Amino acid sequence: MQRYYIGIMSGTSADGADLALVAFDETKKGREKTQLIGHVFHPYTDTLHSRVTRLYQPKGDNIDLMASLSVELAHFYHQAINTLLEKYRITREQIIAVGNHGQTIRHRPEKTTINSVPFTLQIGCNQTLSCLSELRVIGDFRTKDVVLGGQGAPLVPAFHQFLFEERDNDTFIVNLGGIANLTYLPSSKEKKVLGFDTGPANALLDAWCYKHLHKRHDEDGHWAASGKVIPELLACLLADPYFTKPAPKSTGREYFTLDWLALQLNPKWIPNDIQATLAQLTATTIANEVDKLSPKSFVYLCGGGINNLHCYKLLKQELKRHTVNDIHSLGLNNQAFEASAFAWLAYAYDKKIYNQIPDVTGASRQTILGIEFTP
Known part of the structure; x- marks a missing residue:
């Protein structure tokens, strides 16, 4: 049996x-x-x-x-x-x-x-x-x-190491959940396997979308794609100390909240531009961490956030030196x-x-x- x-x-x-x-x-x-x-x-x-x-x-x-x-x-x-x-x-x-x-x-x-x-x-x-x-x-x-x-997090890198015990290239598994996290699997056995939370992904995007559109998520990222990134806001958000904190590190939705976002907002900014900026924040914070660890690698995206086509596009743009695919390309079921x-x-x-x-x-x-x- x-x-x-x-x-x-x-x-x-x-x-x-x-x-x-x-x-x-x-x-x-x-x-x-x-x-x-x-x-x-x-x-x-x-x-x-x-x-x-x-x-x-x-x-x-x-x-x-x-x-x-x-x-x-x-x-x-x-x-x-x-x-x-x-x-x-x-x-x-x-x-x-x-x-x-x-x-x-x-x-x-x-x-x-x-x-x-x-x-x-x-x-x-x-x-x-x-x-x-x-x-x-x-x-x-x-x-x-x-x-x-x-x-106490992330725990899945041990599973990723189990799955990819044989590898010839630097490999990243990037999970786009409420919080984004990555696993770094170096090709060299002399380097350490690493994993940590990079910052917000769906958590802020979904919360901002629900606040203004009363929808649980921004389907395919269309709303974010309709806006323009606000450079001033992006710079303020990226200045949060979490993003420069060295690993090991982890975080949660209780940190990256709408209250956290509200501290940086200007009333003149329109909601879809703010959504566009939050999408860019996710892509930038992930790409910054990948680039620090490897100049060229295979990056596999997973999690509910890969259905946000706008975020997916931004990540591919930010990771131009890397080969970016979703987890399906490995024959694995994302869900x-x-x-x-x-x-x-x-x-x-x-x-x-x-x-x-x-x-x-x-x-x-x-x-x-x-x-x-x-x-």
């Missing part, structure tokens, strides 16, 4: 959950070792989206909302698992474990004047999900890395890519494989991330 792992990924765009059904063949290497069997996307309703994004900013009812929403998301993930199993006619007995990322609502990996100790918080109660689904769930992947002094990473994190947990890279996160040592929950 063929057996599988399920990976669940809810990203900072807060649009829903991607689930990947994955088999791992230990007789093969690299990308051939990972077999994507199936994928479903379970979208958040407008109400659920609103409840999740409310938690990105401090409010008086946060504790009650967080606790109830954590259980609600576990029910949501359970429904999504049922959909996946029914679609591909898979029985529960065939599932080894579920790797659940959860929904990040706070990511504070460094001490601040507000929090005296670093922490990261993902909701979507793993114990509830395990009991409802009657499956083993491996979750809480980020906490241990933070305890060991790391950023299932991050969810597959969390299936692998659960697989690595079971196989006692190090599933984190200290050079990426800044943790004091290598370790195996994850906590097991049983029905």
Whole structure:
């Protein structure tokens, strides 16, 4: 009987959950070792989206909302698992474990004047999900890395290294989620694998679009393409200290907010020009980091942001010295890519494989991330 792992990924765009059904063949290497069997996307309703994004900013009812929403998301993930199993006619007995990322609502990996100790918080109660689904769930992947002094993010570079263990060229995997992050896989074994968040991608673009058009996202980037970049605004945004901070580093939607943007705005600027500037900010901050690490490379784009054709075009313009393609060009499924990473994190947990890279996160040592929950 063929057996599988399920990976669940809810990203900072807060649009829903991607689930990947994955088999791992230990007789093969690299990308051939990972077999994507199936994928479903379970979208958040407008109400659920609103409840999740409310938690990105401090409010008086946060504790009650967080606790109830954590259980609600576990029910949501359970429904999504049922959909996946029914679609591909898979029985529960065939599932080894579920790797659940959860929904990040706070990511504070460094001490601040507000929090005296670093922490990261993902909701979507793993114990509830395990009991409802009657499956083993491996979750809480980020906490241990933070305890060991790391950023707790990004975690997917370990999966990327697993997939691309054999490579002849410098390779980047750039994920355009709510926050953009990259993985640098150098061709030279003497150089370190790196990964970090470069700054905002869909988070600000979507929030600004919703504020003015009442749409969750700027379809194909048409609205941004209708505007013109405001050089003065772009320079102000790029002056934020996060963009010059050395890696390891990570951030979240709670940092790059509309309030952060509002501090730099001039009332005379029109909304679509501001959207055009935010798109350019994403492209510029990614390209700056890629250029620092490699003069010439292969760059593969993934994440929901690759559907923003305007951003995609800007990135290709900014990365002229590099070969830029999307993840589909490698025969990989973009929608299932991050969810597959969390299936692998659960697989690595079971196989006692190090599933984190200290050079990426800044943790004091290598370790195996994850906590097991049983029905």
